[in-house]
Amino acid sequence: MSEITTQYAFYQAEQLSRDEIASLQTERLPQAVACALKSPWYAEQLAGLEAEQITSLEALRQIPFTTKEDLRSAMPFGFLAVPLDQVVRMHYSSGTTGTAIAIYHTAADLQHWAECVARGMLRVGVTRKDIFQNMMGYGLFTGGLGLHYPAELIGCLTIPAGAGNTSRQIEIMKTFGTTALHILPSYGLRLAHFCREAGVVPSRDLNLRFAFVGAEPHSPQTRARLEQALDLKAYNVYGLSEMCGPGVAIECSAQEGLHLREDHYLAEIVDPDSGQPLPDGEEGELVLTTLTREAMPLLRYRTRDITRLIPNSCSCGSQHRRIAPIVGRTDDMLIVRGTNVYPVQIERILMAIPETGSNYLITLATVDEMDEVTVSVEVSADYSYDDSRELQALRDRIRQELHTELLFRPQVELVEPGSLPVGEGKAVRVVDNRKK
Ligand code: DLL
Numbered sequence: 001m002s003e004i005t006t007q008y009a010f011y012q013a014e015q016l017s018r019d020e021i022a023s024l025q026t027e028r029l030p031q032a033v034a035c036a037l038k039s040p041w042y043a044e045q046l047a048g049l050e051a052e053q054i055t056s057l058e059a060l061r062q063i064p065f066t067t068k069e070d071l072r073s074a075m076p077f078g079f080l081a082v083p084l085d086q087v088v089r090m091h092y093s094s095g096t097t098g099t100a101i102a103i104y105h106t107a108a109d110l111q112h113w114a115e116c117v118a119r120g121m122l123r124v125g126v127t128r129k130d131i132f133q134n135m136m137g138y139g140l141f142t143g144g145l146g147l148h149y150p151a152e153l154i155g156c157l158t159i160p161a162g163a164g165n166t167s168r169q170i171e172i173m174k175t176f177g178t179t180a181l182h183i184l185p186s187y188g189l190r191l192a193h194f195c196r197e198a199g200v201v202p203s204r205d206l207n208l209r210f211a212f213v214g215a216e217p218h219s220p221q222t223r224a225r226l227e228q229a230l231d232l233k234a235y236n237v238y239g240l241s242e243m244c245g246p247g248v249a250i251e252c253s254a255q256e257g258l259h260l261r262e263d264h265y266l267a268e269i270v271d272p273d274s275g276q277p278l279p280d281g282e283e284g285e286l287v288l289t290t291l292t293r294e295a296m297p298l299l300r301y302r303t304r305d306i307t308r309l310i311p312n313s314c315s316c317g318s319q320h321r322r323i324a325p326i327v328g329r330t331d332d333m334l335i336v337r338g339t340n341v342y343p344v345q346i347e348r349i350l351m352a353i354p355e356t357g358s359n360y361l362i363t364l365a366t367v368d369e370m371d372e373v374t375v376s377v378e379v380s381a382d383y384s385y386d387d388s389r390e391l392q393a394l395r396d397r398i399r400q401e402l403h404t405e406l407l408f409r410p411q412v413e414l415v416e417p418g419s420l421p422v423g424e425g426k427a428v429r430v431v432d433n434r435k436k
Contacts, residue, residue: 028291039081104295117150120250128155142245185218186427189358192229208232221351257322373410
């Protein structure tokens with residue numbers, strides 16, 4: 001560890017004690033509020049607020065939440081807290097759920113972001129000797145650039161492969177001996193399937209050690225499949241464009257939760273309905289305050305992501321607190337016949353069944369005024385079925401296991417490997433055709 005600190009001074013932040021983290025937060029919180037008050041939106045909303053009095057989480061809680069709708073309403077420059085000539089980059093959300101949102105960064109913001117991610121990568125053992133193939137989309141989406149600069153900062157040979165073109169990706173991995181990947185978990189499963197089809201045996205033909213996976217919810221079963229199929233260790237990376245992008249929290253080598261970078265982000269968990277704070281360990285919505293952002297500081301930002309803070313410190317030694325893997329977004333939660341379901345609960349069951357393949361789709365419809373759920377799932381290419389009775393038995397088994405978990409009985413449709421639609425970006429898991 002101390003060797004890492006000699007090489008990378010910014011790594012010292014990984015070794016802060018709990019008291020040091022707390023006092024840094026106390027010091028930075030009023031600065032963050034003062035910085036936010038420089039933006040037109042916060043200046044108006046929080047007129048009269050004395051930033052220097054906000055020195056604790058309790059004091060911060062006087063401030064109302066900031067929501068995605070607030071960001072939208074103030075586009076394009078309402079949240080900008082510095083003159084435009086200090087902004088060196090912007091990212092832009094896809095706008096699939098409403099008006100697109102621009103997120104701005106100063107040079108210092110970009111440096112902090114890269115250091116936070118690099119700290120997470122170093123913590124799991126990435127070194128300058130690694131060959132890092134970045135298979136996330138580059139561009140307005142933060143996934144590509146978000147790990148590109150940290151990998152360069154560490155000194156890895158960084159390959160900006162971008163998303164898609166799987167045969168080319170495999171060729172690059174083989175030719176250059178790629179050791180680390182950054183990949184969407186859904187695409188990782190497809191890559192594994194493609195390797196099998198192409199006769200590439202990762203343990204024999206590839207040199208992979210790590211995969212950083214994130215940007216979409218995925219179950220531990222999916223992670224286990226990826227690790228086994230690609231012969232590597234997979235680490236969960238969480239983040240959102242509004243904060244920076246990937247790297248708000250990253251899993252460590254203990255794989256027991258994702259460490260927040262608490263010197264840069266202050267986290268709360270609140271009840272998504274009432275907004276009331278929840279105690280550590282209880283599942284609720286993650287609310288984040290940026291502590292060091294200059295261009296676009298955000299106070300008590302509602303991420304809509306459901307997780308919990310994991311009590312106790314981690315066996316890896318870091319004193320930065322951990323969140324559990326994201327279960328889903330509040331707006332992804334399905335209410336089916338009165339039961340709340342996150343798609344990842346369905347994924348967990350499907351990916352634990354070895355006979356299923358790598359892709360699935362949940363379709364909702366209204367039949368006789370009732371919600372009807374159909375889970376379509378590819379069968380694994382490793383199994384062959386001689387007769388329809390075997391397939392029927394598999395379908396019944398999946399249906400039964402889903403029923404036990406979900407408390408309602410969905411329809412199950414088994415389909416050929418590779419037959420469900422796939423895009424280049426985040427996987428679309430749900431099609432909701434219900435009557436509104
Ligand atoms: O997805 C940033 C990112 C890129 C994270 C690459 C990790 C890796 P957005 O496009 O703004 O940013 O989407 C953010 O994606 O609020 C979560 O709902 C979801 N999300 C991100 N990471 C995870 C994860 C990027 N590890 C939204 N697990 C967030 C589950 C995730 N969901």
